[in-house]
Amino acid sequence: MPAGGPPAARRSPLRLAWRRVSRAIGDRLPKGLYARSLIIIIAPMVLLQSVIAYTFMERHWQLVTRRLSAAVTADVAAMIDIYESYPQDRDSETLQRIAAERLNLDIDLLHGAKLPPPGPRPFFSILDEALSDEIRRQIKRPFWIDTVGRSNLIEIRVEIPGGVMRVIARRSQAYASNSHIFLLWMGGSSLVLLGVAILFLRNQIRPILRLADVAESFGKGRELEFRPRGAREVRKAGHAFIEMKRRIERAMEQRTTMLNGVSHDLRTILTRFRLSLALVEQTPEVEELQRDVDEMSRMLEGYLAFARGDSGEQAAPTDLRTLLEDLRTDVERLGGHVSEVSVEGRPTVTVRPDAFRRCLFNLAANAARYGDTVAITARLEARWLAVSIDDDGPGIPPDLREEVFKPFVRLDDARQDAGGSGLGLAIALDIARAHGGDVSLHDSVLGGLRATVRVPA
Numbered sequence: 109m110p111a112g113g114p115p116a117a118r119r120s121p122l123r124l125a126w127r128r129v130s131r132a133i134g135d136r137l138p139k140g141l142y143a144r145s146l147i148i149i150i151a152p153m154v155l156l157q158s159v160i161a162y163t164f165m166e167r168h169w170q171l172v173t174r175r176l177s178a179a180v181t182a183d184v185a186a187m188i189d190i191y192e193s194y195p196q197d198r199d200s201e202t203l204q205r206i207a208a209e210r211l212n213l214d215i216d217l218l219h220g221a222k223l224p225p226p227g228p229r230p231f232f233s234i235l236d237e238a239l240s241d242e243i244r245r246q247i248k249r250p251f252w253i254d255t256v257g258r259s260n261l262i263e264i265r266v267e268i269p270g271g272v273m274r275v276i277a278r279r280s281q282a283y284a285s286n287s288h289i290f291l292l293w294m295g296g297s298s299l300v301l302l303g304v305a306i307l308f309l310r311n312q313i314r315p316i317l318r319l320a321d322v323a324e325s326f327g328k329g330r331e332l333e334f335r336p337r338g339a340r341e342v343r344k345a346g347h348a349f350i351e352m353k354r355r356i357e358r359a360m361e362q363r364t365t366m367l368n369g370v371s372h373d374l375r376t377i378l379t380r381f382r383l384s385l386a387l388v389e390q391t392p393e394v395e396e397l398q399r400d401v402d403e404m405s406r407m408l409e410g411y412l413a414f415a416r417g418d419s420g421e422q423a424a425p426t427d428l429r430t431l432l433e434d435l436r437t438d439v440e441r442l443g444g445h446v447s448e449v450s451v452e453g454r455p456t457v458t459v460r461p462d463a464f465r466r467c468l469f470n471l472a473a474n475a476a477r478y479g480d481t482v483a484i485t486a487r488l489e490a491r492w493l494a495v496s497i498d499d500d501g502p503g504i505p506p507d508l509r510e511e512v513f514k515p516f517v518r519l520d521d522a523r524q525d526a527g528g529s530g531l532g533l534a535i536a537l538d539i540a541r542a543h544g545g546d547v548s549l550h551d552s553v554l555g556g557l558r559a560t561v562r563v564p565a
Contacts, residue, residue: 214275324544547559
């Protein structure tokens, strides 16, 4: 095997580096669909405009500037040749007249003068470079130029026998000065196109965001009016969501109807049992049967409530302080002691009131059954509501806290709900998840168990 190892091993550092770079770029890119769509539109347009601008500057602008500079330099060279070839024009009046009328140049002869010292070259000047190259190529004499002293004029000084010829020309004669108009038109048209693209893109993204909001609200048990809009694909997704929502509601309605029928039939039989037991002589055995019938009735209500899930209720704004005070009263009726009820943040939340109250009651009743003191605290953050119920009871071992949420699971040393059916915690978890949240168990500051219900606000 070669010393460098297999090709895959040699490429692995490059792949690793590429993955790191890709991950770093991905972390810095926006995560929203609207922002990413804008990047998809803007990035190619900016790249295209940059290529066009570079091609224009490199080819057209420089080429035109060099051609104009060559023409001005040729005119100056011609004036020098005329001056040296026809010495009879001692005052150079004819030369100056021809230069002004025919070539649009201002010529002045400075007898006995010398060239000024060279000044600093401008940082970015195509004209300075092009004009200097042309003077060196055509005139081949010492010279001095100033392309930045006056904005609309350029000054050229060329050494001649006995002095210096000073030539002043308009900047537009040697420089493509109107090139910025092209760049402005290009930039302006790009801004207009981007504005139109952003406007249409926003109208296309809005139905997608609306569909996401409606789907999230449906998962939280809230009903929002929705009508599919936007592009054909978005409308298709919207109609598919509506059809899925109808099927889910139809299935829930059928299940509720079936459970109501089963509940009615079973309650009828239990009522017959009670009537039969009430008509016979009250003996210890009959009283034991009566307690069994009552226990069966409570268990039946728990099973039906768990299966039903209280799905028919609609979410509505609810006063959290009033709900928790009612919860305190219910717990104290069971014989528990509530030491604290506190609310942090705004007191109004949007939940299904009866279902959420039952969720909290199941947790609080379980805490009151196994502890002497119960504390209820609620904290409303930007998007989430967290309600914690603490007790000073024996608690639940950490490795068993997930098990107690399973229906009908009973643990020897763990705590269960106050109803005795093994469904109280399962019902609480089901209601919290129907709101789009969850229930978690932790150690309490009171020494027992803390049950925290966290749902979107």
